[in-house]
Every structure is written in C-alpha cells, then in structure tokens.
Amino acid sequence: QVQLVESGGGLVQAGGSLRLSCAASERAFSSYGVGWFRQAPGKEREFVAAISWGGGTTSYADSVKGRFTISRDNAKNTVYLQMNSLKPEDTAVYYCAANLWGLGSTRPETYAYWGQGTQVTVSS
Numbered sequence: 308q309v310q311l312v313e314s315g316g317g318l319v320q321a322g323g324s325l326r327l328s329c330a331a332s333e334r335a336f337s338s339y340g341v342g343w344f345r346q347a348p349g350k351e352r353e354f355v356a357a358i359s360w361g362g363g364t365t366s367y368a369d370s371v372k373g374r375f376t377i378s379r380d381n382a383k384n385t386v387y388l389q390m391n392s393l394k395p396e397d398t399a400v401y402y403c404a405a406n407l408w409g410l411g412s413t414r415p416e417t418y419a420y421w422g423q424g425t426q427v428t429v430s431s
Contacts (some may be wrong), residue, residue, distance in 0.1 A: 316425030317427070
C-alpha cells in the first residue's frame with residue numbers, strides 16, 4: 308500500500324505562488340504515474356496536471372496551462388506542483404494520486420492511490 312502525503316498548501320493572495328509536494332512512502336513510487344487533482348466546495352473533483360514515471364511526459368488542464376508546472380524528483384520519492392499567478396478560482400483541496408501504469412492520466416478512476424489532500428485558498 309502506497310501512502311501519499313501532500314503538503315505546501317495555504318492562503319495566498321491572487322497573483323501569488325505556492326509549491327505543493329506529494330511525498331510517497333516507498334521507492335516504487337518512482338515507477339508510478341502521478342496526477343494532481345482538485346476539488347472545490349460543491350464541485351466535482353477535476354484534473355489539474357499529470358506526469359509520467361520518468362517525468363518525460365506531462366499534461367495539464369487548460370485552466371492551469373502556463374501557470375502550473377508539475378515535476379518530480381524520484382530520488383526523493385516526491386512530485387511537485389508549482390503554482391504561479393494564482394487566481395481565486397484555484398481555491399480547492401488539492402490531491403495527488405499515483406497509478407501503477409507509469410503514465411500520467413487525466414481520469415481519476417485510473418489512479419489506485421490517493422493522498423488526503425491539502426487546502427489551497429487564494430484571496431482576491
């Protein structure tokens with residue numbers, strides 16, 4: 308069982324930046340595809356970004372393209388989400404997830420493991 312722990316959330320003003328981290332409990336994490344998803348109050352969980360096991364392939368939701376960057380450091384069993392130019396509509400709980408296929412995916416049902424989430428609040 309892979310345990311994922313997100314950190315780095317918080318309160319930031321619009322236009323600011325945050326970097327989220329997703330740390331895994333086992334070294335096999337380096338072979339997993341990883342995605343970031345978010346869920347705002349009253350809304351469904353939505354895809355944000357994903358990265359393949361080696362970091363060579365990334366994908367982003369249109370709403371964050373050009374502002375967010377996903378990356379990973381497999382030596383540290385950690386995936387990052389750098390969020391710049393934050394907007395109030397980015398306010399949500401952010402979750403990281405890992406799948407066993409090694410590829411990033413936009414579909415939450417393809418992920419086997421999920422973290423508990425970290426709150427990001429962007430004030431206007």
